Amino acid sequence: MGSIGLVTPQQMHFxxxxxxxxxxxxxxxxxxYETYGTLNADRSNAVLVCHALNASHHVAGRHGDGTLGWWxxxxxxxxxLDTERFFVIGVNNPGSCFGSTGPTHVNPATGGHxxxxxxxxxxxxxxDAQVRLVQRLGIExxxxxxxxxxxxxxxxxxxxxxxTLLRHCVAVATAPNLSAQNxxxxxxxxxxxxxxxxFHGGHYLAQGTLPQRGLRVARMIGxxxxxxxxxxxxxxxxxLKAVDGRLGYTTQDIEFQIESYxxxxxxxxxxxxxANTYLLITRALDYFDPALPHxxxxxxxxxxxxxxxxxxxxxxxxxxxxxxRSREIVKALVDNRIDVSYAEIDAPHxxxxxxxxxxxxxxxxxxxxxxxxxxx
Amino acid sequence: MGSIGLVTPQQMHFxxxxxxxxxxxxxxxxxxYETYGTLNADRSNAVLVCHALNASHHVAGRHGDGTLGWWxxxxxxxxxLDTERFFVIGVNNPGSCFGSTGPTHVNPATGGHxxxxxxxxxxxxxxDAQVRLVQRLGIExxxxxxxxxxxxxxxxxxxxxxxTLLRHCVAVATAPNLSAQNxxxxxxxxxxxxxxxxFHGGHYLAQGTLPQRGLRVARMIGxxxxxxxxxxxxxxxxxLKAVDGRLGYTTQDIEFQIESYxxxxxxxxxxxxxANTYLLITRALDYFDPALPHxxxxxxxxxxxxxxxxxxxxxxxxxxxxxxRSREIVKALVDNRIDVSYAEIDAPHxxxxxxxxxxxxxxxxxxxxxxxxxxx
Numbered sequence: 107m108g109s110i111g112l113v114t115p116q117q118m119h120f121x122x123x124x125x126x127x128x129x130x131x132x133x134x135x136x137x138x139y140e141t142y143g144t145l146n147a148d149r150s151n152a153v154l155v156c157h158a159l160n161a162s163h164h165v166a167g168r169h170g171d172g173t174l175g176w177w178x179x180x181x182x183x184x185x186x187l188d189t190e191r192f193f194v195i196g197v198n199n200p201g202s203c204f205g206s207t208g209p210t211h212v213n214p215a216t217g218g219h220x221x222x223x224x225x226x227x228x229x230x231x232x233x234d235a236q237v238r239l240v241q242r243l244g245i246e247x248x249x250x251x252x253x254x255x256x257x258x259x260x261x262x263x264x265x266x267x268x269x270t271l272l273r274h275c276v277a278v279a280t281a282p283n284l285s286a287q288n289x290x291x292x293x294x295x296x297x298x299x300x301x302x303x304x305f306h307g308g309h310y311l312a313q314g315t316l317p318q319r320g321l322r323v324a325r326m327i328g329x330x331x332x333x334x335x336x337x338x339x340x341x342x343x344x345x346l347k348a349v350d351g352r353l354g355y356t357t358q359d360i361e362f363q364i365e366s367y368x369x370x371x372x373x374x375x376x377x378x379x380x381a382n383t384y385l386l387i388t389r390a391l392d393y394f395d396p397a398l399p400h401x402x403x404x405x406x407x408x409x410x411x412x413x414x415x416x417x418x419x420x421x422x423x424x425x426x427x428x429x430x431r432s433r434e435i436v437k438a439l440v441d442n443r444i445d446v447s448y449a450e451i452d453a454p455h456x457x458x459x460x461x462x463x464x465x466x467x468x469x470x471x472x473x474x475x476x477x478x479x480x481x482x
Numbered sequence: 483m484g485s486i487g488l489v490t491p492q493q494m495h496f497x498x499x500x501x502x503x504x505x506x507x508x509x510x511x512x513x514x515y516e517t518y519g520t521l522n523a524d525r526s527n528a529v530l531v532c533h534a535l536n537a538s539h540h541v542a543g544r545h546g547d548g549t550l551g552w553w554x555x556x557x558x559x560x561x562x563l564d565t566e567r568f569f570v571i572g573v574n575n576p577g578s579c580f581g582s583t584g585p586t587h588v589n590p591a592t593g594g595h596x597x598x599x600x601x602x603x604x605x606x607x608x609x610d611a612q613v614r615l616v617q618r619l620g621i622e623x624x625x626x627x628x629x630x631x632x633x634x635x636x637x638x639x640x641x642x643x644x645x646t647l648l649r650h651c652v653a654v655a656t657a658p659n660l661s662a663q664n665x666x667x668x669x670x671x672x673x674x675x676x677x678x679x680x681f682h683g684g685h686y687l688a689q690g691t692l693p694q695r696g697l698r699v700a701r702m703i704g705x706x707x708x709x710x711x712x713x714x715x716x717x718x719x720x721x722l723k724a725v726d727g728r729l730g731y732t733t734q735d736i737e738f739q740i741e742s743y744x745x746x747x748x749x750x751x752x753x754x755x756x757a758n759t760y761l762l763i764t765r766a767l768d769y770f771d772p773a774l775p776h777x778x779x780x781x782x783x784x785x786x787x788x789x790x791x792x793x794x795x796x797x798x799x800x801x802x803x804x805x806x807r808s809r810e811i812v813k814a815l816v817d818n819r820i821d822v823s824y825a826e827i828d829a830p831h832x833x834x835x836x837x838x839x840x841x842x843x844x845x846x847x848x849x850x851x852x853x854x855x856x857x858x
Contacts, residue, residue, distance in 0.1 A: 128731035226731040286714040286740045287706060293741040294702040297748070300734050301695040303679055308734070319677040323699060326670040330663060338662040344771065353769065355504035355602040357761035358676050358684070361768065364662045365669040372673070385733035392737065393729065395720065 108183035110142050110167030113175075115205060118242060124200070124235055127393075130225040134214055137239050138205030139163045139197040142181060143189035145245070151479070152193045152245045154236060154272075155181065156253035156260035159328070159387050160379065162204035165196030177254075179463040186472035191479045192249065197239055199232040201387065203380035210311065210380050220382075222308020227386055229256070229394045233263045237271060249478050250274035254460035255427065256387070259394045262435070265411040266396055274478050275411070276471075278419040279460035281431035282404050282438070283395040288426065291331055292388040295324035299381045308382050317381045322372035324384055329371050334423035334456030342367060404438035411439070416446040417474045419467065421459040447474060484559035486518050486543035489551075491581060494618060500576070500611055503769075506601040510590055513615050514581030515539045515573040518557060519565035521621070527855070528569045528621045530612060530648075531557065532629035532636035535704070535763050536755065538580035541572030553630075555839040562848035567855045568625065573615055575608040577763065579756035586687065586756050596758075598684020603762055605632070605770045609639045613647060625854050626650035630836035631803065632763070635770045638811070641787040642772055650854050651787070652847075654795040655836035657807035658780050658814070659771040664802065667707055668764040671700035675757045684758050693757045698748035700760055705747050710799035710832030718743060780814035787815070792822040793850045795843065797835040823850060 115138050123131040140163045145152060155165045155177065166175035166182050166189070181187045181194055198206040201224060209224040216223070240248060251272050253261040258280025265275040284292070299305060302320030306313045330338075342364040348354065353361060360366050400406035416439055420432035429450045439446040449470040453459040459467065491514050499507040516539045521528060531541045531553065542551035542558050542565070557563045557570055574582040577600060585600040592599070616624060627648050629637040634656025641651040660668070675681060678696030682689045706714075718740040724730065729737060736742050776782035792815055796808035805826045815822040825846040829835040835843065 128729075130731075222734070226733060283720060285711060286718040286720065286738075287709075287711045289720070289738050290702075290706045290714065290740050290744055293738075293744055294699060294706065296733065297702060297745070298674060298699045301698070303695075319679075322677070323670060323674045326666075326673060327703065330666045330670065333663075335661060335663045338666065342662040344659060344662065344665070353504075355506075355769075357602060357672065357758070357765050358598070361765075362662075362665050362669075364666050368666055368669055369673070382733070389733045389737075393731075 110175075110178070110182045110189060113140050113142065113164075113167035113169065115140050115163055118239055120238060124231065124238070126225055126231045127228040128226050132200055132207070132225055132227070132231075135200055135207035135235075137197055137200070137207075137235060139195060139239060140165065140167070141196075142166050142194045143192050145193040149245050150247070150249060151191065152195060152240070152243075152248050153187060153250045153252055154195045154197070154240060154248050156232070156236070156251065156257035157196070157199065158253070158255040158257045160375070161257075162202065163196040163198040163206075164204075165194065176461065180468065180471060186468045187252065187475050188479070192475070195240070195243070197236055199227070200235055201227040201383060201390075203383040208380065209308075209382035209386070219309075219311040221311055222382055224382060224386065226389060228390050229259050229263050230267065232390070233260050233267065236260070237268055240271070246271075248272040250276055250475075252276040252278075253280070254278040255280055255457065256391055259391075262396065263394075265414045265416070266407060267410070269411050269414055272414065273481070274415045274417070276417045276474065277435070279421055279424055279427050279457055280435075281427040282397060282434050284392055289392050291327055292392055295327050296385055296388060298323035298327070299384060305381060308385075310381065318376040321376035321379060321381050321384065322369075325375035325379075326368045326372045329368060331426045332457045334425065334454060336423060337455050338364065340454070404434060405441040408435075408438040408442050408444065411444055412442060414444065416444065417470075418446060418448045419451060419460070419470060420449075421451050421453045421455070421457070421467075423454055424457045424459060426457040486551075486554070486558045486565060488546065489516050489518065489540075489543035491516050491539055493581075494615055496614060500607065500614070502601055502607045503604040504602050508576055508583070508601055508603070508607075511576055511583035511611075513573055513576070513611060515571060515615060516541065516543070517572075518542050518570045519568050521569040525621050526623070526625060527567065528571060528616070528619075528624050529563060529626045529628055530571045530573070530616060530624050532608070532612070532627065532633035533572070533575065534629070534631040534633045535767075536751070537633075538578060539572040539574040539582075540580075541570065552837065556844065556847060562844045563628065563851050564855070568851070571616070571619070573612055575603070576611055577603040577759060577766075579759040584756065585684075585758035585762070595685075595687040597687055598758055600758060600762065602765060604766050605635050605639050606643065608766070609636050609643065612636070612640075613644055616647070622647075624648040626652055626851075628652040628654075629656070630654040631656055631833065632767055635767075638772065639770075641790045641792070642783060643786070645787050645790055648790065649857070650791045650793070652793045652850065653811070655797055655800055655803050655833055656811075657803040658773060658810050660768055665768050667703055668768055671703050672761055672764060674699035674703070675760060681757060684761075686757065694752040697752035697755060697757055697760065701751035701755075702744045702748045705744060707802045708833045710801065710830060712799055713831050714740065716830070780810060781817040784811075784814040784818050784820065787820055788818060790820065792820065793846075794822060794824045795827060795836070795846060797827050797829045797831065797833070797843075799830055800833045800835060802833040
């Protein structure tokens with residue numbers, strides 16, 4: 107398997123306003139994206155990759171500063187999503203803090219940062235923005251839309267609201283909506299951010315501050331939910347930080363390795379992630395609920411995807427979006443006689459498994475994309 | 483089943499310093515306690531009830547302000563722990579904010595509040611303090627020590643370090659130590675408190691402030707872990723706060739009922755609970771690990787409890803201290819040929835189930851205490 111090598115993000119500007127689900131509109135915005143591989147003559151081999159909370163357009167390859175794409179183990183020459191066969195597009199969603207127009211950008215209405223005034227964006231809004239990008243790239247129909255977690259929700263939405271624009275939907279470690287517990291974790295994280303005195307109602311940039319305390323706590327909470335209980339136990343258990351194995355008997359300092367790890371994750375994240383983006387993205391997760399307009403029936407919702415083909419993948423130890431949530435989607439597809447392959451991977455890593463290169467998982471992905479490639 | 487009626491907390495002062503596991507000592511302290519029922523002539527019918535994080539000596543009956551004891555559904559005349567038969571003692575642990583000497587009290591060394599200078603207390607320290615109280619009450623051997631969650635850890639510790647002072651150990655919804663994930667949740671809660679600018683290194687009382695933002699977030703996190711995913715789903719699901727069912731498209735205001743509920747829990751808790759107490763109690767949870775001095779062998783640890791009798795109860799949907807954790811204790815007891823009854827209650831409520839009056843759970847408790855009573 108080769109490497110994509112150096113990649114350079116591209117930008118596309120849109121001056122036509124994007125109508126949002128909330129009723130507001132996003133005016134005059136830019137999307138940052140990357141592409142890997144070559145679009146074939148009949149433009150039939152394009153695959154769009156949708157990102158989740160802490161990710162971006164940088165799906166694969168290497169940036170000038172050495173940063174590897176977040177799904178580089180999956181996407182590349184000879185890899186399961188083979189860039190020698192497919193033209194792969196990674197796009198950063200509006201509202202992000204990684205390049206596309208978002209809360210840290212200038213609000214044309216005020217001349218200051220958007221901050222908390224950035225409009226609330228939904229999975230559907232992101233997909234609509236992606237549709238415009240794909241069409242501007244001259245692609246009439248995608249071979250597939252692929253995503254994990256929140257990215258999987260975007261892939262599902264493509265199949266529901268733009269079914270003519272794709273042939274396959276590949277949704278990994280995702281769910282048809284958030285459970286009360288999922289929303290609860292999001293809400294605690296948001297409260298940690300919003301009640302940070304440095305948040306200033308979301309206009310912290312105008313105040314020259316950053317609500318890093320809140321972001322740290324938010325990330326620590328998130329991180330616990332990304333890992334399985336077992337994976338955390340195997341990696342950290344009750345191991346102490348002190349090398350001599352002696353307890354310090356302290357309430358404020360670190361005693362256990364797991365504490366050290368979580369604090370480190372929180373510190374790292376709070377140094378680069380935007381707090382308003384965190385609020386926006388967790389809210390997009392909360393709002394996603396394709397069954398809602400169908401009286402709660404996921405089966406009726408997926409009737410819109412007739413004729414599409416699906417791969418769903420879940421991981422046994424994922425307690426954020428458990429296999430049971432993926433099976434709800436599988437059931438809705440089967441109810442509609444829609445072609446679906448489903449793999450439940452017995453992996454120990456919890457939700458994070460979708461980003462790792464478990465061989466059984468990648469074998470499933472490879473086989474499915476091989477099948478798509480033969481049809482492309 | 484009758485009611486205990488009005489109860490008045492009592493106080494006992496101890497001028498002999500209590501040596502702590504950390505090497506420090508607690509000097510000149512007071513324990514607040516309550517008793518229900520009557521100690522019999524041969525002083526053989528006393529049951530000590532140990533409390534968990536957000537509880538106190540007020541186990542049963544009613545205070546003058548109407549507050550019902552936290553385990554009033556279990557303890558009272560004709561109730562599973564029958565106060566017509568048993569003399570029941572509830573005691574508030576040192577370090578608490580509910581009456582016994584704790585961080586909000588005056589530090590004799592400085593004349594100011596203890597605050598963050600209150601010594602770190604462990605499950606073992608609490609039990610040693612309880613032993614002194616019980617002995618001062620003229621009780622040579624308890625019929626039983628009972629506790630749920632962190633209270634269960636105290637009951638286990640009695641059986642391990644003071645086996646001659648009790649006949650039965652009743653430990654509900656508990657664990658032989660915290661998992662990495664348990665510690666992780668505690669640590670996030672602590673970070674939310676400690677990084678609140680109003681925390682002032684734990685000396686907020688001297689500054690005239692309270693770290694209520696941090697406490698709110700800590701409580702919200704805790705609350706999620708006390709409820710099962712299913713119970714939260716059944717009670718709240720994705721129900722909206724707005725009665726007209728319309729979304730507000732807001733990142734900072736409440737949309738879902740679960741958010742409203744969690745915020746309310748956080749607000750309520752932060753108005754009465756002390757932040758330093760929260761740190762101390764979560765640390766006591768982290769530190770408890772009776773297998774540690776035995777090379778990690780719980781079986782070798784429980785050899786100390788030979789001749790004692792145990793009831794362990796767990797709840798199927800408790801993901802904080804799952805049935806698997808109780809079964810570890812059961813196995814260690816069985817390995818030692820120690821008499822143990824174990825009930826795994828199929829209850830939907832998660833960890834909180836130990837406080838509720840599920841009839842199957844209470845039937846087990848009643849049967850076991852009846853057995854103890856026949857021997858008392």
